[in-house]
Amino acid sequence: MDITNEEYMEGPVEKTTTGKPVREKSEIQKAVDAKHAGRKLTEAVLFTLFRIAAAICGLALLIIVFFMVKNGWSAITWEFLTEVPRDSMTKGGILPCIVGTIALSFGAILIALPIGVASAIYLNEYAKPGRILRIIRLSINNLAGVPSVVFGLFGLAFFVIYLDMGVSLAAGALTLGAISLPVIIGATEEALKSVPDTYREASLGLGATKWQTIYRVVLPAALPGVLTGSILGISRAAGETAPIMFTAAVFYTPDLPSSVFDEIMALPYHIYVLATAGTYITETRPLQYGTALVLITLVLGMNLIAIIWRGRLRRKLNK
Amino acid sequence: MANKRNTTEKTMQAIFFSVATASIAILFMIMLFLFMEGLPIFKEVSVSDFLFGKYWYPTSDPADFGIFPLIIASLAVTALASAIAIPLGVMTAVYLAELASRRVAEIVKPLVELLAALPSVVIGFFGMVIVAPFLQDVFNLPTGLNMFNAALMLAFMSIPTITSISEDAIYSVPTALKEGSMALGATHWETLLRVILPASISGIATAVILGMSRAIGETMVVLMVAGGATMIPGSIFDPVRPMPASIAAEMAEAPFRGDHYYALFATGIVLFLFTLLFNIIADQIAHRYRQVGEASL
Numbered sequence: 001m002d003i004t005n006e007e008y009m010e011g012p013v014e015k016t017t018t019g020k021p022v023r024e025k026s027e028i029q030k031a032v033d034a035k036h037a038g039r040k041l042t043e044a045v046l047f048t049l050f051r052i053a054a055a056i057c058g059l060a061l062l063i064i065v066f067f068m069v070k071n072g073w074s075a076i077t078w079e080f081l082t083e084v085p086r087d088s089m090t091k092g093g094i095l096p097c098i099v100g101t102i103a104l105s106f107g108a109i110l111i112a113l114p115i116g117v118a119s120a121i122y123l124n125e126y127a128k129p130g131r132i133l134r135i136i137r138l139s140i141n142n143l144a145g146v147p148s149v150v151f152g153l154f155g156l157a158f159f160v161i162y163l164d165m166g167v168s169l170a171a172g173a174l175t176l177g178a179i180s181l182p183v184i185i186g187a188t189e190e191a192l193k194s195v196p197d198t199y200r201e202a203s204l205g206l207g208a209t210k211w212q213t214i215y216r217v218v219l220p221a222a223l224p225g226v227l228t229g230s231i232l233g234i235s236r237a238a239g240e241t242a243p244i245m246f247t248a249a250v251f252y253t254p255d256l257p258s259s260v261f262d263e264i265m266a267l268p269y270h271i272y273v274l275a276t277a278g279t280y281i282t283e284t285r286p287l288q289y290g291t292a293l294v295l296i297t298l299v300l301g302m303n304l305i306a307i308i309w310r311g312r313l314r315r316k317l318n319k
Numbered sequence: 320m321a322n323k324r325n326t327t328e329k330t331m332q333a334i335f336f337s338v339a340t341a342s343i344a345i346l347f348m349i350m351l352f353l354f355m356e357g358l359p360i361f362k363e364v365s366v367s368d369f370l371f372g373k374y375w376y377p378t379s380d381p382a383d384f385g386i387f388p389l390i391i392a393s394l395a396v397t398a399l400a401s402a403i404a405i406p407l408g409v410m411t412a413v414y415l416a417e418l419a420s421r422r423v424a425e426i427v428k429p430l431v432e433l434l435a436a437l438p439s440v441v442i443g444f445f446g447m448v449i450v451a452p453f454l455q456d457v458f459n460l461p462t463g464l465n466m467f468n469a470a471l472m473l474a475f476m477s478i479p480t481i482t483s484i485s486e487d488a489i490y491s492v493p494t495a496l497k498e499g500s501m502a503l504g505a506t507h508w509e510t511l512l513r514v515i516l517p518a519s520i521s522g523i524a525t526a527v528i529l530g531m532s533r534a535i536g537e538t539m540v541v542l543m544v545a546g547g548a549t550m551i552p553g554s555i556f557d558p559v560r561p562m563p564a565s566i567a568a569e570m571a572e573a574p575f576r577g578d579h580y581y582a583l584f585a586t587g588i589v590l591f592l593f594t595l596l597f598n599i600i601a602d603q604i605a606h607r608y609r610q611v612g613e614a615s616l
Contacts, residue, residue, distance in 0.1 A: 039508075040506065042506075042508060043507060043509075047507075047508065049410065050411075050418060051414060053407050053410035053414065054410065054411040054414040054415065054419070054427055056407060057408070057427075057430075057482065058411075058426070058431060059430075060434055060478075061430050061431075061433050064437065064441070064445050067445060067449050068441065068445070114338075118334070118335055118339065119335075119338055119341060122338065122339035126332055126335055126336065127339070135343065136342060138599075138602060139343040139346045140342045141598055141601075141602055142595060142599075143345060145533075145536070145594050145597065146346075146536070146591065147536025147537070147538065147563060147590055148536070148538055149536070149538040149567050149590070150349065150353070150536070150587050150590060150594075151349070152538075153353060153570075153587045154349045154353065156570070157355065158348060158352050181341070210332075211327060211328055211331040235436060236436075238438075239437075239440070239441075240439075241439065241440040241538070241539045242563070242567055245567060245570070246571070268438055268440040271440050271444055272443075272444075272542075275444055275543065276447075276542075276543060285448070288448075292440075292444055295438055295440075296437065296438065296441055299437070299438055300436060303433055303436040304429075304433070307429050307432060307433075
């Protein structure tokens with residue numbers, strides 16, 4: 001073709017009616033544009049996939065909650081929440097389970113909170129980087145990763161048998177306390193880290209000792225964060241099933257616990273037993289859904305409070 | 320006065336230090352009691368017969384204590400769950416860190432976080448009463464309680480772990496790297512693939528391993544949904560019995576300090592060692608390849 005080198009690179013010049021020269025797109029520019037359009041298309045397709053993946057993960061929770069509410073709603077009556085089970089657990093309520101679960105999770109937090117907060121204070125305020133710190137952190141991470149059924153075995157061997165507590169509220173609460181310890185430590189550390197160093201420096205500068213600074217300045221400032229962590233710890237303990245199977249929960253006991261060495265009923269174990277081991281698995285399905293609904297309301301409610309509270313705290317600190 | 324203050328200081332530090340070692344103590348006690356109650360089984364069967372024996376008939380006479388099918392079931396369910404959870408979890412993390420508007424992210428993020436809070440027994444129950452009949456109809460199976468169902472439920476339990484840790488890793492990639500790539504003419508996707516993901520790969524790897532560790536140790540879901548058959552699975556729709564399910568289901572019937580009881584504790588040791596291994600690998604990756612600023616890239 002009869003084109004100049006300049007025309008090939010820059011595109012042919014066309015005279016327009018106004019007399020101003022306008023260049024058409026060159027071959028190279030067209031190729032670049034086509035390639036760019038291709039790259040943009042790849043991007044659009046892939047980003048759509050990412051959006052779909054996120055939608056699936058977000059919807060998963062809603063779908064599960066939807067089915068529990070839809071099928072469990074009709075089971076929730078005043079009697080269901082306030083009566084004991086009757087007729088081999090095919091009728092009546094789940095009061096002993098609710099009381100048992102609340103007792104277990106508060107017992108667990110009573111044990112885990114002081115140990116967890118003190119551990120976090122050591123890690124964040126006292127510890128210097130080094131081998132000991134590394135070992136403590138590794139232990140906490142590993143403790144968080146121990147399977148819940150292994151905690152159950154440990155609770156059985158140590159609390160139930162070795163310390164002779166028997167299958168009891170105390171043994172279950174201690175086992176759950178060990179499980180929620182890493183949760184509490186993590187949340188407390190985050191809360192302590194969010195306290196600005198200027199607070200500590202001001203207090204130390206006024207002549208306070210380290211402990212006085214921690215006790216009077218750092219802890220009060222971190223308190224809301226610590227409370228958020230405890231709520232998360234309680235909710236974790238309330239939902240666990242495997243650790244209490246061998247240590248605390250029983251199939252059926254009509255009495256509410258009167259001492260910490262009593263066996264108890266608990267919501268998660270009740271769901272498991274009714275759904276898999278009962279003689280009336282299909283007949284008690286509404287009761288199973290109802291119990292599941294009560295449990296997720298309890299657990300998700302606590303988590304929602306903690307998440308909203310934490311969001312507010314973060315915004316306040318960022319101001 | 321100064322002396323007294325000093326003493327208090329020293330005492331408090333000592334107290335906090337000793338409490339902080341509680342986690343080490345608990346971990347140690349868990350190992351101690353697992354071994355104390357689990358090791359006696361090896362007087363009856365050899366370690367290799369226990370680990371690689373193909374038959375688990377703990378109640379027959381003479382009893383067979385081979386946990387090979389249980390180990391394979393655990394590994395298979397975890398692998399299948401990871402195959403579902405890793406793409407979904409990492410893609411969600413990328414979406415949250417890079418693509419989502421603030422408003423959407425503020426809705427999706429709590430939803431994924433709350434998924435982690437859902438009690439495992441509820442997820443197991445959901446798999447049993449909703450997903451199992453559905454699978455049975457759609458794929459025309461003899462039972463909906465099988466490896467695939469369990470893996471699906473486990474995937475949704477490990478997604479929150481994978482997503483939140485990956486998101487942190489992606490989020491902490493220095494903006495300068497991203498801007499540099501975009502300024503050179505790369506599209507957002509190319510920047511993501513060639514710059515952001517390689518820079519955050521150690522965080523994502525940690526996330527994946529912790530997610531797998533959660534899946535292999537999860538009990539209620541596999542107990543209620545996996546089907547419970549002690550066999551080496553031939554297809555993803557076969558019922559299986561992973562280690563945690565076996566422990567949870569049989570402990571109540573096992574005679575106290577009998578062979579079966581010891582064997583279940585020994586299974587607990589194997590399970591514990593698996594998760595310990597996962598966690599140590601995750602910890603090593605997180606420490607060795609920790610990204611500190613742009614300089615180390």
